[in-house]
Amino acid sequence: MGSYIVKRLLSAIPVLLGITVIVFLIMAMIPGDPATAILGSYATPENVAKLNRDLGLDEPLVARYFIWLGNMLQGDFGRSFSLNRPVLDEVTERFMATLILAGTSFVLCALFGIMAGVVSAARQYGWADRGITFAVLLGISIPSFFLGMMMILIFAVHLRWFPVSGMYAIYGGGDLADLLHHLVMPAVALSVVATGVVARLARSAMLEVLRQDFIRTARAKGVGEGRVVWRHALKAAMVSIIPVLGIQAGFVLSGAVYIEMVFQWPGVGRMLVDAILKRDILLVQGGVVIVAACYVLFNIAVDVAQSLLDPRIKT
């Protein structure tokens, strides 16, 4: 198992390098002179030249990539000019907030998606199945940002159950209970689409597995129906559910950008949108590379989980 993890980590290196190349090339597409873009068209030529030198933009493209890469490997992602602080510090801080939000949503979508899918499959064509199928269709069709706004309207403004926005109360608060109170609505709004997708897949995976011969064997042994469905069938169905959970993690992370805007959650998504609007290129670059790298590592964890579940995978 240890050697399998090492092998997967090594195989991630070219992917990570590829990510840096793609991000670098996209940023190199910026039309015109980035320094002018940052400083505005009224900047003096001296200032533009100085900034170009500071940013290393007077070097050729390939050299610039390796300088950038080398700096990143030493933990130097440059300085955000709009916030006037190191990119790494800002991204780390914001990413933690995003992880709290997206992580909660991911757990919710995995838990409820799988449960809904299993119940739906076990009660195929019954009322529970119809209800779940309809809810799932609604869930995957509603834009998460619209859902978030409607939740604010109903649960924060009218019912006053939850705060309208933010991660902590401005006065007082700051403890775990306060965080959870703020977390409920954005986490739920963010998880709805992914829950729907997972539920759909879990349902069809379960239907596929429940027809298999080894399920008949379990029944022939006298295993109770609850155990047949939730142990025997679900365990086998997880083999096809887990890779989809990995993909959904990417969608949850993506959807977090909208939810952070709607709920004023101080996460990395909102940071990126602000940085784009302020043309803070280094902050965008650093944010994208760091989050994408974490996503690659997460997917390795998914592969490892898969190999733990399924002994047939050569490790």
Place this chain on the structure above:
Amino acid sequence: MKTVRLIFRNRLAAAGLVVLGIVVLLAILTPILPLADPDVTNTANRFRPVFAEGHLLGTDHLGRDLLSRLLWGTRLSLAVGFAAAVFAAVIGAGFGIVSGYFGGATDNVIMRGIDMLMAFPYILLALAIVAALGPGLFNALIAVAVVNIPFFARNIRGVTVGIAHKEFVDAARLAGLSHTRIILSEILPNVIPVIVIAMSTTIGWMILETAGLSFLGLGSQPPQADLGSMLGEARGALITNPLTSIVPGVMILVIVMSINLLGDGVRDALDPRLRSGALTRPRAATVVDRRAPVPAPRAEGVLTMTDLETQFHVGARVYRAVNKVSLHVAPGECLGVIGESGSGKSVTALSVMGLVASPPGVITGGSVRFRDAELIGATYGRLRELRGDRVAYIFQDPLATLHPLYRVGDQLVEAIRVHHRIPRAEAWDRAVALLKQVRIPNPESRAQSYPHEMSGGMRQRVGIAMALANDPDVIIADEPTTALDVTVQAQILSLLDDLRRERGLAIVFITHDFGVVAQLCDRVAVMYAGRIVEEGPTRAVLDAPAHPYTRRLIACVPELGAGRRRLEAIPGLPPAVDRLEPGCAFAPRCLKTEAVCVTREIGLAQAGNRAVRCLFPETDLKREAAE
């Protein structure tokens, strides 16, 4: 045409199509509809409610007509989503075709690049592109399109690889056509349907994603507005004037939902498995729908089946898989049930404990008794108590019938512990003992193995060990040796034979092989098209078969040292059991058929300990019994 009809048969999909059609029609007609100018502001007339004079849906925060803005915004969102889909499809398909057609290094480089793009959570890539190009609707469109290129590239590459090695492409290559010509004239026409289908499934996504970027303020810029930026602008007044948010939000929901409904309908119509209803979940026990009274058993035995009838109901068709079958087996006895595939022998075996997959299986009549307990129509709880405890099964193909993700030891432990509340460790010891009993070498370490780590013979022994776990009274073995080679088969048969003698087990042995029956079974029943056509002691039946079918079946078995005897296959196929003619089902393949064979039902004629269902038996059983 058939597909279109199938979509319409699915009411939800039809509803989706209608709603989407109305939205698209409205979007197309928007310029000629009598609408207010969507961009004319009138701050004196802000936030008017629905049905305000001159403003059917009210006005927004700048006093602009909401209905007009909604329709223009819908038009823009649909156009941008569609354009992004076309853009992604064309570029993605281009990469896919080139990659799939040329293969080798080209393929490698392109697909590795595509993999890199897929390593990003999609929005990060989209944000990076918008960051480089600057906010704006066209740039958002490019970003969304680029993010979706990998999806198309991968799909189309797969299809192209399949086509690139077909004969007509080789022919074009030999004819000296250039690569460009071949791609355009031979490959492209064949992948276009796939491209169109892939596009239709992603267009909803594209609309949602571009709306999302506009919502973030990175897409369409004021005063122009698509649905996303309408929602984004309205967000500031969400609490005081929710209407301006609800209107565009509901429109996005309606569009995406109708596309999803339609897409599901198309997928269901194209997926043949869903059409045939094969993707249904079998219930915990076979459905029993018995109209006639329960027949009384006519024979003695630990397990007796009387006039058992099991059918498969598929649509309007009824397959009579088991048609009034009566069998019985005594303790220590082995009954063979033999027949071709499709003769109903396995369904008979599975009906005993309600294990026939249902739907489509239904037990429609008859009785199965274990000792004095009636099993047909027994509660699920009662069946479950007996399953594996008193009546156990051994199935064919143990790779498919053992759970692939549990150790075999754990599967044995479970078999024991569902019926006996004993500690796990004790059950594990018993599991190891069982493995030893079925002569698995190193049972302690083998118990730790997964099924895929064992050979076919070893797996079958595990299956037998599992059946023996609770020391049952009856074992029903459904072709347990069919998947094994001959030496292993012989070992397994002698193992079963020993167990039967040691424990007084009753065995029902389902097979299509007379050789196996001869080795193991005391009595044999021959099944054809869901009925018993002959029954009797194995030796007697083998020496002097009474039914023409039995005789022909025995003639199929090669005999060692029998010299150059011709093996006769039986010409023709067994009949389909959903439209059986009256009379003998074997008549069309029989050499002795006469008109009378197919005019009326033929009963099973009993004589001594043998029985046959034939008007012109090969052996006169009555005389044989008298002698």
